[in-house]
Structures are given as C-alpha cells and as structure tokens.
Amino acid sequence: MRTTFLVTVCGLALLPCSEAQIRSATADQMRAGFLYQLAQYADWPPDSFSSGKTPLRFCVLGQDDLVEILESTVRGKTIQGRPIVIARAKDMTQVAECHLAFLGLNRPKQLQETFARWSYPPVLLVGEAEEFARSGGMVNLSLSGGKVTFEVNLAAAERARLEFRSQLLRFARIAGGERRGAR
Amino acid sequence: MSRIRAHYLTGLVLAAVSSAQQKDLTSLSLEDFLNVEVTSVDKSPQKLSRTPAAVYVITQEDIRRSGANNLPEVLRLAPGVSVSSISGSAWAVSIRGFGNIYSNKLLVLVDGRTVYSALLSGTLWGEEMVMLEDIERIEVIRGPGATMWGANAVSGVINIITKNTKDTHGGLAAVSGGTYHPIKGRIRYGGSMGQTGGWRTWLQYTRQGQAYMPEAGRALEPWPTIRGGARLDRDLGDRDSVVVEGEVEHYSPESPLISPHPQPGQPLVNILKAGTSSGFLMGRWRHVTRRGDESTIQASFDDEAMDVLIFKARVRTLDLDWNRKYGLSSGHTLAFGAGARANVISTSGTPEFRFDPANRTYGILSGFIQDEWQLSPDKLTLTFGAKLERYTLAGAALQPTARLMWTPTPKAGLWASVSRAVRTPAHTDYAARISVSAAGMPFALEISGNEALRPEVLKAFEAGTRFQLGRAWAFDIAAFRHRYTELDAYRVTPPSAADFAAIAMGRFVTLPAIAVNGIDGWNQGVEAEAIFQARRWWQLSGSYSYMHENRSLRPGLSPANSFVLPTYSPGHQGQIRSSWNLGRFWNADTTVYRIGQLTGGALPDYTRLDCRLARRLGESAEFSINGQNLLRPQQREFAGNLMYPAGYVRRSIEAGVRWTF
Numbered sequence: 001m002r003t004t005f006l007v008t009v010c011g012l013a014l015l016p017c018s019e020a021q022i023r024s025a026t027a028d029q030m031r032a033g034f035l036y037q038l039a040q041y042a043d044w045p046p047d048s049f050s051s052g053k054t055p056l057r058f059c060v061l062g063q064d065d066l067v068e069i070l071e072s073t074v075r076g077k078t079i080q081g082r083p084i085v086i087a088r089a090k091d092m093t094q095v096a097e098c099h100l101a102f103l104g105l106n107r108p109k110q111l112q113e114t115f116a117r118w119s120y121p122p123v124l125l126v127g128e129a130e131e132f133a134r135s136g137g138m139v140n141l142s143l144s145g146g147k148v149t150f151e152v153n154l155a156a157a158e159r160a161r162l163e164f165r166s167q168l169l170r171f172a173r174i175a176g177g178e179r180r181g182a183r
Numbered sequence: 184m185s186r187i188r189a190h191y192l193t194g195l196v197l198a199a200v201s202s203a204q205q206k207d208l209t210s211l212s213l214e215d216f217l218n219v220e221v222t223s224v225d226k227s228p229q230k231l232s233r234t235p236a237a238v239y240v241i242t243q244e245d246i247r248r249s250g251a252n253n254l255p256e257v258l259r260l261a262p263g264v265s266v267s268s269i270s271g272s273a274w275a276v277s278i279r280g281f282g283n284i285y286s287n288k289l290l291v292l293v294d295g296r297t298v299y300s301a302l303l304s305g306t307l308w309g310e311e312m313v314m315l316e317d318i319e320r321i322e323v324i325r326g327p328g329a330t331m332w333g334a335n336a337v338s339g340v341i342n343i344i345t346k347n348t349k350d351t352h353g354g355l356a357a358v359s360g361g362t363y364h365p366i367k368g369r370i371r372y373g374g375s376m377g378q379t380g381g382w383r384t385w386l387q388y389t390r391q392g393q394a395y396m397p398e399a400g401r402a403l404e405p406w407p408t409i410r411g412g413a414r415l416d417r418d419l420g421d422r423d424s425v426v427v428e429g430e431v432e433h434y435s436p437e438s439p440l441i442s443p444h445p446q447p448g449q450p451l452v453n454i455l456k457a458g459t460s461s462g463f464l465m466g467r468w469r470h471v472t473r474r475g476d477e478s479t480i481q482a483s484f485d486d487e488a489m490d491v492l493i494f495k496a497r498v499r500t501l502d503l504d505w506n507r508k509y510g511l512s513s514g515h516t517l518a519f520g521a522g523a524r525a526n527v528i529s530t531s532g533t534p535e536f537r538f539d540p541a542n543r544t545y546g547i548l549s550g551f552i553q554d555e556w557q558l559s560p561d562k563l564t565l566t567f568g569a570k571l572e573r574y575t576l577a578g579a580a581l582q583p584t585a586r587l588m589w590t591p592t593p594k595a596g597l598w599a600s601v602s603r604a605v606r607t608p609a610h611t612d613y614a615a616r617i618s619v620s621a622a623g624m625p626f627a628l629e630i631s632g633n634e635a636l637r638p639e640v641l642k643a644f645e646a647g648t649r650f651q652l653g654r655a656w657a658f659d660i661a662a663f664r665h666r667y668t669e670l671d672a673y674r675v676t677p678p679s680a681a682d683f684a685a686i687a688m689g690r691f692v693t694l695p696a697i698a699v700n701g702i703d704g705w706n707q708g709v710e711a712e713a714i715f716q717a718r719r720w721w722q723l724s725g726s727y728s729y730m731h732e733n734r735s736l737r738p739g740l741s742p743a744n745s746f747v748l749p750t751y752s753p754g755h756q757g758q759i760r761s762s763w764n765l766g767r768f769w770n771a772d773t774t775v776y777r778i779g780q781l782t783g784g785a786l787p788d789y790t791r792l793d794c795r796l797a798r799r800l801g802e803s804a805e806f807s808i809n810g811q812n813l814l815r816p817q818q819r820e821f822a823g824n825l826m827y828p829a830g831y832v833r834r835s836i837e838a839g840v841r842w843t844f
Contacts, residue, residue, distance in 0.1 A: 033208030037216050065593060077209055108474055109510060130471070134421060147350065148217050171217055173378070175421075 027143050028066055031102065032073040034141055034148055035126060039079045039100055041168035045161040048099065048122045049082075056082045056099045059089040063104030070102075092118065100124040103137065111135040120159040133175035138162065140175065151175040235566060235586035235598035237263070237325040237647055237661035237710060243346075246315050248762060248772045250795035250809035252364055252391060252835075255308050257315065258341065259776065260760075261323040262659075262726030263710040265752045267820035268832045271393030272406045272436035274308045275751065275821050278325050278339030279665060280706040280732055282752040282781075284827055288337035288606050288641075290328070294345055294428065295504075296465055296483045299335050301526035301545055302498050304609030309434050310461055310487070312408050314369050314387050316355055316841075319346045325710060326663055327643050329582035329604035330570050333522070333549055337604045337641050338665065338706075345428075348373050348381030348416045354844045359809070361837020363392035365405050380417035387411070394830025395817055396439050398452035403830065406436030422471045431462035440492045441826050443535035445622040452828055461487035478507040493536040493826075499527040514557035518568070521550045528610050536826075538614040539631075545575040545610070553584075564588045576613060577638050580605045595650035602645075605638035612636055612671060612698055619825065626682075626692040630673060633698040642666045655716045664707040672701030672747045674740060701745055704734035720764045727757040732782060751786070751822045755779030770797045778820075785822035790814055804842045811835040 035058060056079055060067050067088055074084045087098065092114060095101045099122070105111050106129040115136030125137045132140035133153040138160065141150040152164060154177025164172075208216060239261045251257040255274040259266045265282050267275045277286040285305025291298050293313060300307055321343050328340035351373040360366040366389065373383030387410050393403035412430030419425060435458040445451050465483035472478075485500040506520035529542040553568025569583035584602035591597075613632045620627035647661035673696040682692045708730035715723045731754065736745060760774040776791040792814045797807035812818055817831035 029208060033211075033216060036209045037211075037213050041213065073209060107510065108476075109512060112474070149349070167213060171213065 028069045029073070030143060030148055031066055031128070031141070032070040034150070035070065035100060035102060036074055036077065036079070036084075038124070038126065038139060038168070039084075041165040042100075042124055043163040043165070044099055044124075045122050052081065054082065055085045056080075057085050057087060057097065059087045059095055059098035059101040061089040061091070061095055061101060061103045061105070063102060064088065066102060066104075095123060095125075096121050098123055100126065103127045103132075105129060105132075108135065111137070120156070122160050122162055124157075124160070124162055139172075149173065153177055233564065233588050233590055233596060235564070235588040235600055236328070237645065237659075237663070239263075239323045239325075239659075239712070241321040241323065243316075243319060246318060246321075248770060248795065248797075249774070250772070250793060250807070250811065251315065252367060252389075252811075253308075254311050254313055254315070254343070256811075257318075257321065258323070259758075259774075261321075262712045262758075263325050263728040263756075264323060264339075265756060265778075267751075267829075268394065269821045269823070269827065269829045270396075270403060270436070270439060271391060271830070271832060272309050272403075272434070272438065273827065276306070276308065276341075277750070277752050278323070278341075279663065279708070280338060280730060280752045280782075281750045282821075283748075283750045284824055286750070287609070288335065288639075289339045289341065290332055290336040291341045291343070292332065293343045294426075294465070295342075295467070295481055296463065296485070296502070297332075298485075300498070300609065301500065302496055302528055302530075302610045304335075304606075304611055307459070307489075309406075309408070309436060310432065310459055312387070312389065312410060312432070312434070313343060313345070314371065314385050314410070316357065316369065316371065317345045317351065317383075317385065319344050319350070325661065326600075326645050326665075327582075327584070327602045327604035327641060330551060330553060330568050330584040330602065333551075333570055333572055333582070334547070334574065334580070334605055334607045334638070337606045337639070345414070348383045348414055349375070351383045352381065355841070356844070357839065357841040359807075359837050359839025361809070361835055363811075363833050363835030364837055365390045365392070367391070367839075376415075376417065379419075380415065382413065382415045384413040385411060392833060392835065393437065394832050396452060396454070396828065396830040398828060399439065399450065399454050402833070403437040403439065403454065406434060408432065408434035422473075424469050426467045426469075427465070429462070429464040431460075433458070433460045435459075438492055439828050439830065441823075441828055443493075443617075443619045443826070444627065445620075447622060451622070455492045457489070457491050459487065459489040459491070461485065474510070476507070476509050478505070480505050494530055494532040494538070496528065496530040501525045501527075514560070516555040517552065518555075519550075519552040521548075523548050526610075530610075532616070535618050537616050538610060539616050540614060543575075543610065543614065547575075548573045562590060574607050574638075576634055577607050577636075580607075580638055595648070597646075597648045599646040600643070602641075602643050604641045604643065606641075607638045608632075608636045608671075608698075617825075618693075625686045625690075626678065626694050628675070628696050629693050630696045631698070636671070636698055637669055637700050639670050639700070640668045642668075657714045659712045660709065661711075662707075662709045664705060666705045668703050669700035669737075670702040670704065670734075671698055672736070672740060672745050673697065674699045674701065674745050677744050696746070699740070699745075701737050701740045702734050702747065703737060704732065706730055706732050722762045723759070724762075725757065725759040727755070729755050748825060749782070749785070749822075751781040751783075753779040753781055753788075755788075768799045770799075771795070781822055786819060789818055789820075791818065803844060804840065807839050807841075809835075809837050809839065 071086045089095045101123055108131045112135050126139045127137045128141050133151045136156050138156045139150055139152050151173040153175050241260050245260055246257050249260055255266050255276050258264050265277045273284050275282040278289055281288045285303045287304040291306045324340040328336040355371045358368045369387040371385040375381045390405040390407050392405050395402040410432030414428040416426050437454055438457045439452050439454055441452055463485040467481040469479045481504045483502045488497045502524045504522040509517040524547040526545045530538045549572040551570035556565045558565055565587050567585040571581050573579045582604050586600035588598045613634050615632045617630040643665045645663045649659045651657045675696040685692050710728040712726040717723050756778045758776045763771045772795045774793045778789055780788045793811045795809045797805055799805050812834045817833045819831050821829040823829040
C-alpha cells in the first residue's frame with residue numbers, strides 16, 4: 001500500500017509533464033490579462049484613431065514590472081482589428097497620448113490631485129487602489145480574495161467619451177454614474 | 184491591534200517572481216477570465232517588498248494544495264514556524280523558540296480578534312479549527328509585533344484573515360476521510376444582499392485521528408469537533424462598511440494526563456475525556472473619509488467553557504478597539520488607536536490543579552501611535568511608534584519599535600528594526616496551584632503562581648533582505664537577536680534538615696515552589712527562504728531556519744533551588760516543497776520537512792514527507808488523495824510537558840472531494 005502510494009503521488013516527479021493550462025495566475029499576469037480583456041469591451045470615440053488600422057496604445061505609469069508582462073501577454077494579438085502597442089508613461093501628459101493606461105498610483109491624495117487636473121481626453125484610466133474609481137478614475141480592479149473584481153465609474157468614462165459594453169458591465173460594480181440601456 | 188495595517192497586508196516579494204511564467208489569459212472569455220484565481224494576494228505590488236519585518240503570507244491556494252487538515256498543519260508551510268503535533272488534538276506551534284502546548288510568546292488573531300488564552304497563556308489550537316476553505320490568507324510575522332498588536336506579540340504573530348462574503352457566493356461542500364482521520368465534512372453557502380452586501384453560513388464536522396500513547400498501550404480515539412457560524416458584510420453608502428460574524432463550536436478529545444501523583448502499580452498516564460465549548464460574536468465598522476483616511480471600530484465578545492481533565496474554567500472576553508489612519512501631505516502616515524479588554528475568568532479545580540483565587544477579572548487598556556515616514560519617496564521609509572498598555576496586576580508597559588526599510592530597486596530591499604515587547608502573566612502564572620510528585624520519590628512539589636510576577640521582556644534586533652535574481656529566483660533572508668529578561672522560572676524551597684529527618688523516617692514531605700522572574704537569556708538565528716520557478720508548471724520553494732538559545736539564572740537562583748517548565752523548539756529546521764500543475768486537470772504537491780533535534784536533545788531529528796495529488800473534475804469539483812507522514816508508520820514530534828505527554832502521530836492516507844455549486 002505504502003509503496004504504491006508513494007509511487008503514484010511522488011514518483012510523478014520523474015515523468016515529463018504537459019504544460020499547465022490556466023487555472024491560476026500571478027497578480028501581474030492577471031493585471032495584464034485584465035487590461036486586454038477590458039479593451040475588448042470598451043469603445044473609444046472614432047476621432048481617437050486616425051484610421052481603422054491605427055494601433056491601440058496601452059500605457060503603464062509607475063509600475064514598470066507590469067510593462068514586460070503586458071508586452072508578452074498581448075504580443076501578436078489584436079483588439080477590434082487593431083494591433084496593440086505598449087508604452088511606458090512618465091507622467092500624465094504622456095498618459096494623455098494613450099488609449100488605455102494603467103496608473104500605478106495608490107495614495108488617495110495623489111489620486112485626487114491627478115484627477116483634479118485631468119481634462120478627460122479619451123483615455124481609459126485603470127487603477128488598483130481603493131479610492132481609484134471614486135476619485136475620478138474609470139476602472140478599478142481588485143485582486144483581493146483571489147479573484148479579479150472591478151468597479152467602474154461610468155460618469156468618468158462618459159466625460160472621456162468612452163463606452164463600455166454590457167457584457168463587461170454585468171460583471172462590474174458601479175462606483176459612479178448610472179448604468180444606461182445596454183448596447 | 185485589530186485592524187491590520189495596510190503595510191502588513193503583504194504578500195511576499197516572491198509574488199512577483201512567477202511573473203516569469205506566461206499563460207495565455209487573453210484566449211479566455213471574460214467570464215472564465217474573472218474566474219481565474221490569483222495566486223498572490225498582494226494589494227499593491229510596490230508594497231510587497233517594503234515590509235520592514237520578517238513576513239510570510241500563506242494564501243488560500245497554498246492551503247488547498249498543502250492537504251492540511253487543520254490550522255496548525257497549515258502553519259507548517261511558513262518558514263521558521265515550528266509545528267509539532269503532541270497528541271493529534273494538541274499542538275506546539277512556535278516561532279523563534281518557546282514551543283509548548285501553550286506557546287506563550289506567540290500571538291494568534293482571527294480576523295483581528297485575539298485568540299490568545301488569558302487563562303492559560305497561549306493558543307488552544309483545538310478550538311481554532313477554522314474552516315480552511317474560508318481563509319483568504321494567513322500572515323505569519325516572525326519577531327515582535329507588539330506596537331501594533333500589544334502584549335504577547337513577542338516572538339511572533341499569526342494573523343488569520345477570512346474571506347469577505349462577496350468572495351463566497353454559492354455553495355461549497357467537501358468531504359474527506361482516510362486511514363488516520365475518519366471524516367472531515369464541511370458545507371458552506373453564501374449569497375448577496377443586493378448590490379451592497381453579502382452573507383455566508385457554514386457548518387463543519389470533523390473526526391481527526393489522534394496519536395498512539397505508548398504509556399497507555401493504545402491510540403487515543405479520533406476526536407470530534409463541530410462548528411458552525413455566519414458572517415454578514417454590508418456597505419453603507421460609499422464610505423462605510425460593516426461586518427458582523429459569529430460562530431459556535433464544541434470539541435471533546437480524549438486526552439492523556441500524566442498522573443500528578445503516580446503510585447506504583449497504577450498507570451502513569453491516564454486517558455480522560457476533555458471538552459470545550461466556545462462561541463464568539465464580533466462586529467466591525469469601517470469608515471473611509473473623503474481624503475482616504477480610514478477609521479475602524481471593532482467589538483467582540485468571546486465565551487469559552489472548558490473541562491480540561493483536572494479543572495473546569497469559563498473565560499469571557501469583551502474587547503473593544505478603535506483605530507485610525509491619517510495621511511499627512513508631508514510624507515507621513517500616522518496610525519493611532521485605543522483599546523480596552525476585559526477577561527472574566529472563573530474556575531473550579533481539583534486538589535492537584537486549582538487556582539487561587541478561583542475567579543478574577545483582568546483588564547487591559549491600551550493606546551498606540553505609529554508614524555510611517557517616507558524619508559525618500561519609494562526608497563527609504565522609517566516606521567516608528569509605541570504602544571502603551573496597562574494591565575491588571577502587571578501595571579503599565581511601553582512597547583516601542585523603529586523599523587527602517589530601504590528599497591533601492593523594486594526588486595530588492597533591505598530592512599532593520601529594533602523593538603521591545605512584553606509577555607504578560609496569565610491567570611495560571613498568577614494563580615495556579617499545582618501539586619505533583621514522581622513515583623518512588625519521597626516528596627511532592629507544591630507549585631504556585633505569584634501575583635508579584637512582572638512581565639517577561641523582549642528587546643529584539645532584526646534585519647533582513649528580499650531580492651529577486653533573474654526571472655526565476657526570489658529570496659527572503661532575516662536574522663534576529665532576541666534578548667529576554669525576567670523570563671519565568673520556579674524557586675523551590677530546598678528541603679530543610681527537619682525535612683531530611685522526616686524523609687529518613689519514611690514520611691512524605693512537601694516542597695513549595697513559587698513562580699519568579701528568574702531567567703535572562705537570548706535566542707538568535709537566521710531564517711532563509713528561496714523560491715525557484717523551475718518551469719512554467721513547476722515551482723520549487725525551500726526554507727531553512729536556525730536558532731540558538733541561551734539561558735542564565737538570575738542572582739539568587741541556582742540549579743539546586745529552581746527549575747523551569749521546559750519549552751522545546753528545533754535548532755535547525757528546513758523544508759522543500761514542489762508544486763506542479765500537470766496538464767489541465769492535475770496538481771501534485773510534495774513537501775519534505777527536516778526537523779532538527781528539539782531543545783536540549785529532548786527529541787531526535789526526523790524527516791517528514793507529505794504528498795498530495797488532486798484532479799479537477801470539470802469546473803466545479805476536485806478529487807484529491809493526500810498522504811502525510813509517509814516515511815514512517817508513526818512519528819513522535821514533541822517531548823511532552825509536566826502533565827501532558829506526547830504521543831506518536833501516525834501515517835495518514837486519505838481521499839477527499841470538494842464541490843462548489
């Protein structure tokens with residue numbers, strides 16, 4: 001009994017194994033995956049692209065570790081027929097040049113100051129801080145509890161002329177603005 | 184203190200490590216994506232490497248994959264934590280020394296509620312059979328945490344945090360059983376209350392195996408525990424939220440007891456049935472101000488009635504805590520708070536074990552303030568503060584700390600700290616009256632507590648580093664020197680000439696022994712941990728810890744007129760864990776533990792092997808086979824104490840199934 005068991009459970013170490021499918025992922029992988037998923041369910045105003053092939057610009061501010069993972073996550077992928085380019089943003093002026101930006105800001109005061117000065121160009125601002133959506137960001141993700149959950153500030157999205165599809169909103173917690181008729 | 188500070192809420196720097204793996208999360212549907220589990224629970228990755236303390240976080244995934252049956256077994260996962268099963272229903276869990284059935288320098292909290300016994304000075308692990316599936320994470324802090332958590336957070340703190348009800352919607356049912364543990368069954372169901380709240384309720388029944396007691400010539404019966412409870416979370420508007428939680432439990436293990444006065448021809452160890460019933464109710468209200476500052480009020484009531492072989496006791500605890508966090512624009516984050524606690528103790532004993540006074544109420548009043556000062560933004564942070572507490576009998580104690588964290592790059596950090604912490608005497612230390620003798624000896628010891636006892640004091644010096652090498656390796660190393668003064672000992676009145684004369688005439692003599700602050704000493708050592716992402720599907724982690732203890736008697740005491748109730752911890756211990764994701768459905772985990780000999784050679788070194796193999800069945804079910812202690816049919820892990828002997832824990836092989844709906 002004992003030997004059989006040991007062979008079954010532990011002996012597997014010696015066998016070559018097939019690659020794991022996705023059942024769990026690290027936090028940064030989830031962040032990167034979330035940005036990709038999110039962009040599929042968001043619509044930008046037409047004037048934010050010069051042509052139908054203009055790439056979607058994803059930017060990361062203040063969280064350098066994420067850049068590499070994001071690059072490998074979206075490599076070769078397209079969203080709504082557009083290729084994706086990843087850039088590191090140094091400040092909010094550079095963020096204004098992007099379509100989607102992950103802001104690694106977490107101090108409430110920092111957030112408030114940032115959004116107070118923000119003129120809401122069509123940039124989908126994503127963060128991960130308790131007060132992010134309520135302070136004026138658009139999507140706040142949370143990885144606590146082992147799963148991705150997110151809240152959406154619809155009023156902020158509307159100011160930036162961004163729209164979210166209902167497939168996305170049905171998983172979201174609404175942190176500001178009103179849910180309107182689904183598309 | 185109860186509300187755990189954000190900077191303690193950390194995963195390890197190691198969380199970032201497995202970023203080396205790539206997984207195609209983009210091919211999933213949104214719904215499937217949102218169901219992927221996050222293997223690390225870091226709130227913000229910048230903070231991970233910035234905790235100026237030796238912290239390890241055990242996640243829900245770690246717990247599930249460990250195959251652990253109960254909380255003490257889960258704690259084996261954390262580096263530097265010594266876990267010995269004494270009988271199967273009692274454990275010695277310790278960090279940086281002082282391992283015993285009640286390790287009195289380790290503070291354990293469940294959702295911010297302290298479960299340290301004010302009667303016995305330590306954690307009654309049998310009572311903390313928390314439903315493992317409900318735990319979100321466990322933060323294990325090696326070293327003192329007294330500035331935040333107060334007295335008894337001396338050599339370590341274990342912080343168990345259960346899931347928010349928004350993460351436990353739907354049902355879960357799980358059952359397992361095997362050669363050693365006959366059955367463990369648990370069921371949970373939860374739901375939401377509109378957009379703003381959630382609830383869950385649970386029931387768990389287990390019968391877990393117990394050790395073989397050579398003195399009794401048999402194994403103890405498997406011990407039953409039953410517990411059930413409910414929790415409610417609710418948001419009140421955007422800035423306020425409340426949690427209410429309550430639970431009741433009962434357990435009744437067969438327990439071994441070394442006869443206080445063994446007689447020739449009588450068994451040395453008696454097996455008796457013990458029983459404990461307890462329950463708690465707690466509420467917490469959290470408010471976030473417009474500028475993002477946070478304040479928390481928590482109140483809890485615990486009631487516990489125990490019938491522990493030789494005495495009965497009831498302990499009721501009322502606890503109230505208020506905490507506030509306040510960010511200043513100049514790079515300072517202040518945390519401050521106040522708390523009050525009352526422990527109402529009533530006991531009834533036997534001639535061999537009683538308390539005098541039998542009943543007493545102990546009170547604690549406390550206040551603390553701590554500042555986290557960003558000396559250089561994102562690079563250098565100084566955290567300093569102090570807690571002032573006032574206790575019944577022991578008086579006031581100040582427990583300050585200063586911690587410096589330097590993070591030159593996001594992938595490397597260095598920290599150092601100095602702190603003071605105290606362990607306050609419990610009712611046993613003040614009031615126990617114990618009578619024991621050894622077979623064939625002509626005298627008995629009358630051991631008594633002492634109301635003049637002062638708190639035991641720790642001054643701790645710690646330093647550590649965390650860093651990543653390349654994409655696959657991460658390390659966490661800490662060193663500590665803990666200087667203790669006024670540890671407890673017992674002063675014995677040696678036999679007088681008249682006593683010797685009486686013994687010579689064949690009479691039985693009684694020698695008094697009284698608790699005193701009789702020992703100084705230090706514990707020092709290092710703890711190291713490494714994680715290696717060998718392949719995308721294979722993670723290896725290992726840890727090693729070393730500790731050296733040194734004790735000396737204070738003036739007036741000598742080996743001839745004093746003794747110490749011994750504690751046991753290993754000088755060396757290490758573990759290697761391998762976790763595989765095999766294909767789409769299989770997980771396999773193997774852990775090898777190597778435990779060095781216990782303090783004073785009380786138990787020889789040994790190796791332990793645990794394995795678990797699990798297969799997912801569709802999206803909602805999992806089947807597992809789990810083996811523990813596989814190398815030997817039985818293994819002794821502890822050396823026993825004055826009244827409670829240690830038995831031989833047996834090999835366990837069990838199968839289980841878990842279903843979510």
